[in-house]
Amino acid sequence: METKVEARKTMTDLRTHAAEIAEQFSDHLDVSTDEVEERLERLVSEYRVPVDEARRSVVNSYLDDAGIERDELGGGAGGNEQTLLNDIDQDEQWVDVRAKVVDLWEPRSDAIAQVGLLGDESGRMKFVSFTTSELPELEEGKSYALGNVVTDEYQGNFSVKLNRTTSIAELDEEIEVGDDSTAVEGALVDIQSGSGLIKRCPEEDCTRVLQNGRCSEHGNVEGEFDLRIKAVLDDGDEVQEVIFNREMTEELTGIELDEAKQMAMDALDTTIVEEEMRGDLVGYYYRVTGPTFRRYVLANEVERLSDPTDAEELLIKARSM
């Protein structure tokens, strides 16, 4: 059922639909976005046709004009649901998204044309497009309507894959990217191995943490020192793993990289840094804020909770139980 509110909202989307349809037919017909929009608007405004149906009908008539079947068309012919990135929770779903290209990364393989982060009001998500799909390049900072992308899941983390049938329409408006950082609170109950003074692979774009001087990708290398902490916060109901990068580790512990290197040299042992940090941090309560990545919260802010808690409110509750 089309409600009035939805109708108003979809009116503003007509231009987007029109751009997507024009893009889909660009290989087959010479249709402009304006022309498509006009036809859509006629159906929607004048004849009160729901926008999905209007889109269907307009696409159908262009299919007739072009003499092709629907499945020959670049996909997304109005059949998918417009999805917020944060709502994606299933593997291998065909969806349409409207998102801004927040970040582009260097592809690690020739098979990948582009890889990076998309963002919309609900959060951020990785996207990949493949060389074989021969899609136009997305530009960082620009917002797009992406029709017919496929969701993908790896270890509980979702991404979207662009493909040969994906329609790409640049949007005039800029999509606002929501803040997906979370705040977690709890006692710091453990510091995991691989914390403290570590060595990273110096190969370009690698940065993997070395295990006994070995990078899992590049073998034995001369590592570069870095600081980080992988910690576990526990509030008695749930555990949350947190990663502190060098900057946050220095802020949290007051131990700077140079000092950590000196400690390790004096002790002829790098693990002394982790031990020292363990003694300083474990058992205290912290609040950590930052974005989530896989099962970690990446700390952007950290605060030791040392103010007295309010026992009085709890007492009132307890006495009334």
Place this chain on the structure above:
Amino acid sequence: MSSNDIPTREVARRVFAQEFNDAGYTFKESDDERAPGYLLLPTGESANRVFLVGTLTEKEDVGEDNEYWRGRIVDPTGTFFVYAGQYQPEAASALRDLEAPAYVAVVGKPRTYETDDGNINVSVRPESITEVDAATRDRWVTETADRTLERIEQFDDEGNEYARMAREHYDLDPDEYKRAAIAALESLEQADELNA
């Protein structure tokens, strides 16, 4: 979902010494030999791990051939017994180095053993023992009272499996732990007044 393949770390329950020491029933959730073991808390919760903060009042090396440290850690309701030997080198060396009295935080696993006279003693096998400050100890007392009261509130909920087990295996009244939680909170308030 493949995310379930990642072994999840067991949460550290918050429980006062009185309730912890009253527990004695342990169980596993599956027949697998390596399945984690749980202590059944009398307020109706399973505990594979605990986090506690209190005052280390005494420590003693009770080992014969090897070092085996016993620490007494006191909270507003009673005393936790913590044992650390050669298989808990970090906790053992922490106990060796600490000087009582001191506020300490312990992360560890509940352990039970039956004494010659048939009583079941409950203790903590620590994963870590670290010195903390008074504010952290107070925060723990408040938090533990909060968690305890939550468990008591849910004790009569339908489908509360651990409460059902607690009724079956213990003859203990949850109200007693409510009174203990209230007394613990009151001890914080009184300390505030003394300091004021």
